[in-house]
Amino acid sequence: MWITFSLVTLAWFSTAQAAVNCENVLEECLKREDPWTRCYDDSIGSCRLGRKPIPNFIHRRVNWSEKVEASPTPEHSVYIPASALQSSRGTVPDKGALVVTTVINSTLFQLTPTRTKARLLITPDPPVRSVLGGLVLLVRAGNLPVKNLSQPIKLTFKHNKQVGDGACVYWKESTLNDGTGSWSTEGCDTDDTGAEFICSCNHMSFFAVLVNPVLEVGESDAVILSYITYIGSALSIFFTVISLILYICLQRRRPEKAIGVHLQLSGALLCLHLTFLLCSFWVWHLNENEEGWVCQGLGLFLHWSLLATFSWAALEGFHLYLLLVRVFNIYVRRYLLKLSVVGWGVPTLVAAVCGISGVYGKYSLRAANNQTSTAQICWMSSQFPQRLLVSYITTVAVPCVLMILCNSCMLGLVVFKLWGLRAGSGGTESSGWKKINREKGMKLLKDCATVLGLSCVLGLPWGLASITYISLPGIYIFTILNSLQGVFMFLWSVALTCKSRSDNNSSTRDPSSQKIMTTSFNN
Structure with a gap:
């Protein structure tokens, strides 16, 4: 009997020792060598x-x-x-x-380290x-x-x-x-x-x-970014109007296809920034749960203006391709009319389909606590169930990405052409080294200004949207550059105006120079 009692007592004592307090299970399992998750589950x-x-x-x-x-x-x-x-x-x-x-x-x-074989091409990690x-x-x-x-x-x-x-x-x-x-x-x-x-x-x-x-933006940063956006859009509207006037004057003085394309892109940018300000300010007059047909119309027009901007930026790259690659013996009947059908027609078709589907309305940007809205705008309605999918396909995946990829190739081609021209031209032996270096420096500055100007004309700043997901400075850079697009277009129009005057002066002194500079495509 005593032996039986001893065995029962020993079994009870062993069980009591094995039954660890639930509060200490995790700590005990972490001390063991085998996987702690298996120990904890058991x-x-x-x-x-x-x-x-x-x-x-x-x-x-x-x-x-x-x-x-x-x-x-x-x-x-x-x-x-x-x-x-x-x-x-x-x-x-x-x-x-x-x-x-x-x-x-x-x-x-602890995640298991991934083992990858050596690769010829280094791709960024997801x-x-x-x-x-x-x-x-x-x-x-x-x-x-x-x-x-x-x-x-x-x-x-x-x-x-x-x-x-x-x-x-x-x-x-x-x-x-x-x-x-x-x-x-x-x-x-x-x-x-x-x-x-x-x-x-x-x-x-x-x-x-x-x-x-998702990168969270503080309330103070959100206010600053809003002011930058509104002020930049207001400046873009003002300078874009001046750019349109300059392009119209240039078009009357020297009709060229390139000036016509610049004119259309400036018009799309004017519609974009003007509609953005209207959409931002009009939503203030709406109640919290009110949509309004005016807000729906403004959202449609804002979407259409954005698509038109992407379309004409892509057509700028196409026109640049014709000028640099297919420069001789090109004649396209009603060239600007055909470009206008694409530049204005495609955005109109997409916006009309989205409008019939009832996509547009009031869109609310929620704060980090998801309780109060930080900003509201007439865009694609937050109540539309497939808003994210429609917005991604019609503004990011197809028009923006294709425009950036194609125009980046065009910009690379421009840099290659400029490098070839500069490499083929050099100073004369009679010129001094200081004069040669000064001329090369001036040419380099002009080339850099040309590349930067073309980057803005081709809409490449929109590609900076990718850096807005990883850093707050990236959001500031993207906001500043894209809100001031109209100002950059104005600087480009001023540069073209100055170039036109210098070309007229040089053609007066040497009529053959103007004939050399003008291609059959521009005529």
């Missing part, structure tokens, strides 16, 4: 609760036939259907299903996605591992700030058994409602939401 179901409640920790038994709803934190909630509990029951005597859910700091999850809120949600229930559920569990991750696209993932241990792993989307579906991510997963594990972080 130990958390057999730990004992202390007298004090553990924050953000749920550990309770429920009936096998009931569904479970639990919220370890205000931002995280779990729904487990009864069928999922039945799948994890096994052959253990009926003591009820033990449900455990808690949150863990994401910094404890942007690193971060864990939403820096917290990982653990869901564990029953006695057996739960996989391939017919009715998935649902996890809700709330967020009160702007984030990029998110994806529901679970932690998949590495086969190296070194405590590292990777995030996998296998078995999980993601539903983004704007304020929360709802994950539907057919298993139980460590879950998280990976998001593309």
Whole structure:
């Protein structure tokens, strides 16, 4: 009898020693050499609760036939259907299903280093996605591992700030058994409602939401950027009007196709900046939940003006290609008319289709806390369900990207041509070295000014939109350059006017020089 009593006492003492306090499970598992996630998942179901409640920790038994709803934190909630509990029951005597859910700091999850072979071409690494809120949600229930559920569990991750696209993932241990792993989307579906991510997963594990972080702009920076935008657009309107007058005078004095293309691009820029200011100021007269047909019309006109600007910037690059590559023996009947059909017709068609679909209305830019709006504008309505897709396709993916790629090639061709001309021309032997260096310096400055001017004319500053996602200075650079596009066009028109006067003076002294400079295409 004493031997039996001793064995029972020893068994009870061993069990008491094995049952670690739930609050210390994570700390104990981190000390072990084997993967801590496996240790934590195994130990958390057999730990004992202390007298004090553990924050953000749920550990309770429920009936096998009931569904479970639990919220370890205000931002995280779990729904487990009864069928999922039945799948994890096994052959253990009926003591009820033990449900455990808690949150863990994401910094404890170490990613497995990626091993890549040597590559001839070095490509940039994809942007690193971060864990939403820096917290990982653990869901564990029953006695057996739960996989391939017919009715998935649902996890809700709330967020009160702007984030990029998110994806529901679970932690998949590495086969190296070194405590590292990777995030996998296998078995999980993601539903983004704007304020929360709802994950539907057919298993139980460590879950998280990976998001593309969006650069947050402070309230003071937002005010400064707004002033820069409004002042820059007002200056662009003023100087663009002057540019139009200069181009009209140049067109009357010396009719050229290039002047006509510049004239059309300036008109598109004038419409863009003027409509932007109207859309920004008109929305102030609307109530919070009011759309208004005027705002819808202004949104349509703003979209049309933006597309027209992209179209005419692309046509500037096309015209430059004809001047530099196909310079001789070119005649296009009604050339400007055909360009106008593309430059104004395509934006009109796209804007009309979007207008019929009811895309336009009031658009609200939300602050970081997603409670109050930082800015409102008449654009594509925030209430339109497919606004992001329509905006991406009609303003970024097709017109802007194609324009930037094509015109970047044209600018590279211009630089190559200028380099070839400068390399082929040199100073005479009778000239002094100082004079030669001075002339080369002046030519270099003129070439740099030409390249910078063409960059603005070809719309390449729009390509700086990519740096607005990675740094606040990038947002400032993009805002300043694109709000002052009209000013840059004015400087370009002044340069063309000065060149026209110098050409007229040189042609008066040497009539043959004007004939050499003018190609059959320009005529």
